[in-house]
Amino acid sequence: MALCAAKRRLLKHAGSCAAWARLLQRQSSGGVYSSSHGFNQEEIREKLRAFPGGSVDLLKQESGIAVLTINNPSRMNAFSGSMMVDLEERVSQLENWTDGKGLIVQGAAGSFCSGSDLNAVRAISNPQDGMKMCMFMQNSLTRLLRLPLISVALVEGRALGGGAELTTACDFRLMASGSVIQFVHKHMGLVPGWGGAARLVRIVGSQNALKLLGGALKVDPELGMRIGLADGVLEATRAGEGAGHTSELLQQVENWLGGYTKGPAPVIQAVKRVVLSGRELPLSEALRTEKDVFGTVWGGPANLQALASKSKHK
Numbered sequence: 001m002a003l004c005a006a007k008r009r010l011l012k013h014a015g016s017c018a019a020w021a022r023l024l025q026r027q028s029s030g031g032v033y034s035s036s037h038g039f040n041q042e043e044i045r046e047k048l049r050a051f052p053g054g055s056v057d058l059l060k061q062e063s064g065i066a067v068l069t070i071n072n073p074s075r076m077n078a079f080s081g082s083m084m085v086d087l088e089e090r091v092s093q094l095e096n097w098t099d100g101k102g103l104i105v106q107g108a109a110g111s112f113c114s115g116s117d118l119n120a121v122r123a124i125s126n127p128q129d130g131m132k133m134c135m136f137m138q139n140s141l142t143r144l145l146r147l148p149l150i151s152v153a154l155v156e157g158r159a160l161g162g163g164a165e166l167t168t169a170c171d172f173r174l175m176a177s178g179s180v181i182q183f184v185h186k187h188m189g190l191v192p193g194w195g196g197a198a199r200l201v202r203i204v205g206s207q208n209a210l211k212l213l214g215g216a217l218k219v220d221p222e223l224g225m226r227i228g229l230a231d232g233v234l235e236a237t238r239a240g241e242g243a244g245h246t247s248e249l250l251q252q253v254e255n256w257l258g259g260y261t262k263g264p265a266p267v268i269q270a271v272k273r274v275v276l277s278g279r280e281l282p283l284s285e286a287l288r289t290e291k292d293v294f295g296t297v298w299g300g301p302a303n304l305q306a307l308a309s310k311s312k313h314k
C-alpha cells in the first residue's frame, strides 16, 4: 500500500517535471532550425565572423528592463556578420536572465537599423550561404520574440530591410516622430528572410502585409498607428537630434514599458508566456501551456502576499 502511494507520488512528480520540460522546450530557447534541418550553427557562426564591424550591446538594468543596442552608426546600424553572432549571444544571455521583465531594442546614434550590411550581402550572394544566414537570423529573432520579457522596439530614424524585420521580433513598436519602417526587400529583388513576413502578417493582417511588402511602402508613425504596426508615437520635447534627444526618447520608452512590467519578475514572465503560447500554439496546446504556467505562479510569493493583504481592485 505504502509502496503504491510512493509510486503514485513519484509518477505525479515525473509528470509535472515532464510538463515543465515540455513548457521550457516550447517557450525558451526554441529556435526554428536544428541539426535535423541541416543547420550547423557553429559552421554558420564561423562564416559570419568573417564579416566584422560594429557590435550588439546589452545593458541589463536593476529595474529588470534591459536595453539592446544595434551599434554600427557609420553604416546606419547595418548588421555585419559579427553583429549577427553578437545578437545570438545577447539573446542567450537574456534567456538566462531570471530577474528580467522587459527589453528595449534600439539603434545607436538616432537611427534604428538599415538591415544587412550590404558589403557582406554582396560577398555571400550565393543562395546556399544566403539561406544559412537567413536560418541563423530566423533562429535568433524567433528566440528574441519568445523571450519571457515584454519587448519594445524604439524606432528612431530608419528601420529598413532586415531592420524592419527586427522591429517585428518585438512585442511592441514605438515610433519617434519622423521615423520610418520600410520593408525595402522588393526593391532589392528579395522578400523578407529573417521571419519578418510571417510576423508582419500576424501583426497587421495579410491585406496590410501585402501592401507593405508589395509596395515597399514607407510606414511613418501615422500610418504605423493606423494599421497597428506602431503602438505609440514618441515626441521628443528637445529640438533636433543628438544624445540628449535619444536618451529622452529612451526614458519615454522605459516609462511606457514600466506600465506593463511593474511587479515581480516571475509574474511578468508568466504573463508573457501565456500570451506567447496563445499567439503561437493551437488552442488545446495553448490551454495546456496556460495551465502549466498558472502552476508556476499559483501559491507563489506574489500570490500569497496578495491573498494575505486582502487586496481590492477598485
Ligand SMILES: CC[C@H](C(=O)O)C(=O)SCCNC(=O)CCNC(=O)[C@H](O)C(C)(C)COP(=O)(O)OP(=O)(O)OC[C@H]1O[C@@H](n2cnc3c(N)ncnc32)[C@H](O)[C@@H]1OP(=O)(O)O
Pocket (backbone or CB within 6 Å): 074, 075, 076, 078, 114, 115, 116, 117, 118, 119, 121, 158, 160, 161, 162, 163, 165, 184, 185, 188, 190, 191, 192, 193, 194
Ligand atoms: C533586403 C533584405 C536584406 C536582409 O533582410 O538581409 C537587407 O536588409 S539588405 C539592406 C537593406 N538596406 C538598404 O538597402 C539600405 C541602403 N542605404 C540607404 O538607403 C541609405 O544609406 C539610408 C537611407 C540608410 C541612409 O541614408 P543617408 O543619406 O542618411 O546616409 P548615407 O546613405 O550617406 O549612409 C551613411 C553610410 O551608411 C552606409 N550604409 C547605410 N546602410 C547600409 C547598409 N545596409 N549596408 C552597408 N552600408 C550601409 C552608407 O553606404 C554610407 O556609407 P558611406 O561609406 O558614407 O558611403
